[in-house]
Each structure stands twice: as structure tokens, then as C-alpha cells.
Amino acid sequence: MSDRRHERAGDDIWKNRTDKINGELFALTYGSLVAQLVKDYEEYAEVNAQLDKMGYNIGGRLIEDFIAKSGTTKCGSFAETADVIAKVGFRMFLGITPQVTNWSPDGKEFSLIIDENPLTEFVELPDDAVAELWYSNVLCGVLRGALEMVLLQTEVAFVSDVLRGDEMTEIRVKLIRLLDEEVPAADE
Amino acid sequence: MYFAIVGTRDNPIYELDLPTPASSSAPNTSLKRDSVSDQKHLSQFIVHSALDIVEESMWGTNQMYLKVVDRFNEHHVSAYVTPSGAKLMLVHDAVGGDIRAFFVDVHELYVKMLMNPFSEINGSIGSQQFDAKVRALVRKHL
Numbered sequence: 001m002s003d004r005r006h007e008r009a010g011d012d013i014w015k016n017r018t019d020k021i022n023g024e025l026f027a028l029t030y031g032s033l034v035a036q037l038v039k040d041y042e043e044y045a046e047v048n049a050q051l052d053k054m055g056y057n058i059g060g061r062l063i064e065d066f067i068a069k070s071g072t073t074k075c076g077s078f079a080e081t082a083d084v085i086a087k088v089g090f091r092m093f094l095g096i097t098p099q100v101t102n103w104s105p106d107g108k109e110f111s112l113i114i115d116e117n118p119l120t121e122f123v124e125l126p127d128d129a130v131a132e133l134w135y136s137n138v139l140c141g142v143l144r145g146a147l148e149m150v151l152l153q154t155e156v157a158f159v160s161d162v163l164r165g166d167e168m169t170e171i172r173v174k175l176i177r178l179l180d181e182e183v184p185a186a187d188e
Numbered sequence: 189m190y191f192a193i194v195g196t197r198d199n200p201i202y203e204l205d206l207p208t209p210a211s212s213s214a215p216n217t218s219l220k221r222d223s224v225s226d227q228k229h230l231s232q233f234i235v236h237s238a239l240d241i242v243e244e245s246m247w248g249t250n251q252m253y254l255k256v257v258d259r260f261n262e263h264h265v266s267a268y269v270t271p272s273g274a275k276l277m278l279v280h281d282a283v284g285g286d287i288r289a290f291f292v293d294v295h296e297l298y299v300k301m302l303m304n305p306f307s308e309i310n311g312s313i314g315s316q317q318f319d320a321k322v323r324a325l326v327r328k329h330l
Contacts (some may be wrong), residue, residue: 024303027303028303028305030305031303031304031305031306032305034305036303038306059301120298121303122303122304123304123305123306124304124306124307124315125306126306126315129306
């Protein structure tokens with residue numbers, strides 16, 4: 001029942017209350033960003049880290065916009081959080097709805113399976129990047145940053161990616177702990 | 189038959205050499221191999237010398253497909269110029285086949301390759317997928 005509510009909320013916001021831009025322009029912009037990072041940093045591990053950092057900054061700001069537009073109230077459980085992320089968050093900002101699966105037995109980890117990634121249209125990874133680069137790593141940073149702002153410390157990472165030849169694109173989200181209201185370390 | 193995509197600096201971006209068995213008249217296999225690699229060098233030379241003609245004639249028309257621009261003995265050179273200045277050149281004998289449709293399809297493939305952020309604009313295309321697709325198009329149209 002609450003599933004439908006989130007789904008409908010997400011759909012409604014996506015269709016009526018967001019401005020849209022051309023998907024190709026978006027993919028090309030992100031693509032040149034990653035290509036430039038690859039040229040600048042040379043090591044793919046470093047590129048992954050930078051994408052995550054950028055995502056973290058985006059996420060911290062995005063969460064405000066998200067709450068303002070969607071009017072979401074506090075989630076009752078981590079499971080509900082997962083649902084809201086997939087059905088409202090992703091839907092609002094990327095127009096896609098990943099699937100929430102692979103819950104761990106303690107309910108603190110889940111996977112998001114992404115069918116069609118708007119960031120990766122037309123992208124083919126160069127041969128040496130296939131084993132090391134997580135092209136859409138910015139998404140992990142965004143999730144981590146946004147969740148930290150609502151006091152959930154998480155670890156978010158890619159498990160598999162279609163660009164690397166895997167069967168599907170999967171992000172693993174792990175809840176580490178609930179944070180108390182305190183000044184974030186970066187402000188000191 | 190020989191197909192090449194030439195960039196704006198007259199550099200080959202992509203080459204596809206399809207030696208047709210009828211063009212080598214030597215019955216001996218070792219001679220045949222030599223003449224096949226000679227064929228490729230000859231084809232490259234033919235394309236290179238046709239580039240000037242392409243550059244001249246492309247300003248005379250607002251079409252991208254330039255049809256047959258040059259002839260060398262029994263080889264015909266057809267050309268197609270993309271908006272970004274890349275030239276698709278085909279060396280073929282005067283056989284039928286829908287050359288325009290072939291060029292249009294390859295142009296589409298080329299555009300998709302360019303949309304890949306990791307590709308370089310005038311750089312050579314090494315992708316196996318691209319090669320396989322172009323070969324399929326050759327079989328389809330020519």
C-alpha cells in the first residue's frame with residue numbers, strides 16, 4: 001500500500017513538477033566530465049574517488065530540494081527509506097525507478113538494480129578502464145551525501161555495471177549507523 | 189573493395205579492406221597474397237588522390253552524398269561528406285548496390301561512435317563492434 005503511495009508521488013512529481021532537459025545533453029555533459037577526469041588523474045581508482053566526492057557534495061544539497069519538492073516525512077524504517085530513494089528520489093531526478101532487492105538478513109543492506117542508466121547512453125569504456133572504472137560512481141556519492149544529511153551514515157558502492165560487461169547494474173547500500181544531530185566534521 | 193573514413197586532417201579514421209577474389213588474376217596463392225596487400229596500398233593511394241576532388245566538389249552541392257567523384261582504371265571512387273568534414277570514401281568496381289544507403293547507415297554508426305565521451309574526434313576508431321557493424325552493412329547494401 002505504501003508502495004503505491006511512493007510510486008504515485010514519484011510519478012506525479014516527475015510528470016508535473018520538475019523542469020526537464022535533453023537526455024543527450026545530460027549524458028554528453030557527464031561523459032565529458034568523466035573523460036576529462038580520466039585524462040587528468042590517469043589512475044582509475046582516483047577517478048572513482050573523485051566522482052564519489054563530487055556526488056557527495058551534490059547529494060548534500062540535493063536532499064533539501066528533494067524534501068522540499070516531495071514533502072516526504074520521516075521514514076519509519078530503513079526499508080521505507082530504500083523505497084523512497086528508488087521510487088521518489090531516482091524518479092524525480094533521473095526519471096528511472098531502480099528495483100530494490102537483495103536485502104541482507106539484518107535489514108541493513110540492500111541493492112538497487114538499475115535497468116536503463118541515463119548517464120551511460122552511447123558510452124563505451126576504453127579497454128583498460130573496463131576492469132577498474134565505475135563510470136556512474138557519482139550516483140554512489142549522491143546517495144551517501146543525501147543520506148548523511150538525514151542522519152544515516154551509509155556506505156554506497158557499485159557491485160556490477162553493464163558498461164563493464166556485467167549482466168546488470170547494481171549499487172549496494174549499507175547502513176552503518178544512525179547519526180546524532182551534530183555539526184559535520186567538515187565545518188570545523 | 190575498400191572503404192575508408194578520412195578525418196579533417198586527411199588522416200584515416202577507419203579503414204576496411206575487402207579484397208574481392210575476382211580482382212586478382214594470379215592463380216598462384218603466394219602471388220595472390222602479394223597482390224591482395226598491394227591492392228590495399230593501391231586503394232589507399234587511390235583514395236588519397238581523390239581527396240582533392242572531393243574537397244572541390246563538396247562546395248558545389250548541398251548534398252552529403254557526392255556519388256562517383258573519380259575513376260582510376262576500373263576502380264570507381266564514391267564519396268560522402270559529413271557535416272563535420274569527415275569523408276566516407278568507397279573504392280569499388282562499377283557494380284550495383286545501394287551505395288547511398290550504405291553511406292547513410294555508416295554515417296549513423298559514426299555519429300553514435302562520436303557520442304562516446306571516450307572517443308577522440310579525429311582519432312582512429314578501433315572498436316571491434318564498429319568494424320563488425322560496418323561489415324554487416326557492406327553485406328547488406330553492396
